[in-house]
Amino acid sequence: MIATPENELYKPGTVLLAGAGPGAVDLLTLRCRDAIVAADVIVYAGSLVNPAVLDYAGSDCVIYDSAGMTLKEIVTVMIAGVREGKKVLRLHTGDPAMYGAISEQINALQEAGIDCEIIPGVSSVFAAAARVGVELTLPEVSQSVILTRRAGRTPVPEREAIVDLARHRTTMAIFLSVAALSDLVGELLEGGYPDTTPVAVVYRATWPDEKIVAGTLADIARRVAKSAIDRQAMILVGEALSRQGALSRLYAGEFSHGYRVGK
Numbered sequence: 001m002i003a004t005p006e007n008e009l010y011k012p013g014t015v016l017l018a019g020a021g022p023g024a025v026d027l028l029t030l031r032c033r034d035a036i037v038a039a040d041v042i043v044y045a046g047s048l049v050n051p052a053v054l055d056y057a058g059s060d061c062v063i064y065d066s067a068g069m070t071l072k073e074i075v076t077v078m079i080a081g082v083r084e085g086k087k088v089l090r091l092h093t094g095d096p097a098m099y100g101a102i103s104e105q106i107n108a109l110q111e112a113g114i115d116c117e118i119i120p121g122v123s124s125v126f127a128a129a130a131r132v133g134v135e136l137t138l139p140e141v142s143q144s145v146i147l148t149r150r151a152g153r154t155p156v157p158e159r160e161a162i163v164d165l166a167r168h169r170t171t172m173a174i175f176l177s178v179a180a181l182s183d184l185v186g187e188l189l190e191g192g193y194p195d196t197t198p199v200a201v202v203y204r205a206t207w208p209d210e211k212i213v214a215g216t217l218a219d220i221a222r223r224v225a226k227s228a229i230d231r232q233a234m235i236l237v238g239e240a241l242s243r244q245g246a247l248s249r250l251y252a253g254e255f256s257h258g259y260r261v262g263k
């Protein structure tokens with residue numbers, strides 16, 4: 001095992017915020033695993049982080065599930081740990097940069113004079129694409145991906161309404177929205193996607209109980225309703241899911257680039 005030296009991971013007076021990946025334990029990064037091994041205190045998002053990743057923690061590690069805690073309680077635990085000279089790790093699902101609610105934690109820790117470092121993780125958007133077996137960017141079909149969500153209890157700025165984003169007809173990866181799938185489909189159609197557009201809904205990608213429901217905008221709501229998926233799902237939308245695009249120039253025989261002369 002190639003371990004990251006502990007002193008490179010945990011700097012004094014610093015909290016580590018890490019992405020624990022989408023679910024499967026072997027999709028932890030090596031750095032996240034090393035951070036778990038070395039931690040004295042772990043606060044993990046128990047609603048989505050696979051508790052099996054905690055098997056890497058030492059027997060003396062104190063572990064908190066943040067699912068039942070407020071921001072204030074989470075921050076208090078982390079500040080106390082750092083002040084006692086402990087190695088404190090906050091574990092988020094997927095990659096912390098997507099809907100991780102980390103800004104508010106970083107700000108509160110900074111107010112207490114504590115810095116944070118972030119370890120990236122495998123986001124559910126990429127785990128879902130892998131499980132469906134698709135590339136989200138297909139030449140001449142879609143070269144952009146919009147990562148977004150519908151408004152729920154957390155509002156979304158009006159200028160980012162799904163109907164407006166849908167006007168690009170690019171690939172979209174939609175988090176936190178499966179509970180309102182029928183409304184979402186209506187907005188995507190109103191925005192201009194044809195009803196033949198492929199859609200994949202991936203529930204708990206890479207977990208043992210993963211489910212994938214594939215269809216088009218015309219029938220996905222009905223199919224998902226039958227499967228009883230109403231949470232923890234990634235919604236991938238766009239023609240790129242059809243895999244019917246132009247060939248990439250990168251591997252075209254006549255195309256020269258820094259690593260190969262075209263023939």
Ligand SMILES: C[S@@+](CC[C@H](N)C(=O)[O-])C[C@H]1O[C@@H](n2cnc3c(N)ncnc32)[C@H](O)[C@@H]1O
Pocket residue numbers: 022023048092093094095096097098099100122123124125127128174175176177202203204205206207231232233234235
């Ligand atoms: C609070 S967000 C956290 C996202 C996370 N930071 C990430 O990068 O995947 C939770 C939402 O992410 C998506 N999600 C997280 N893990 C998932 C998984 N294993 N399979 C499918 N969707 C997942 C779902 O849309 C879920 O409602």
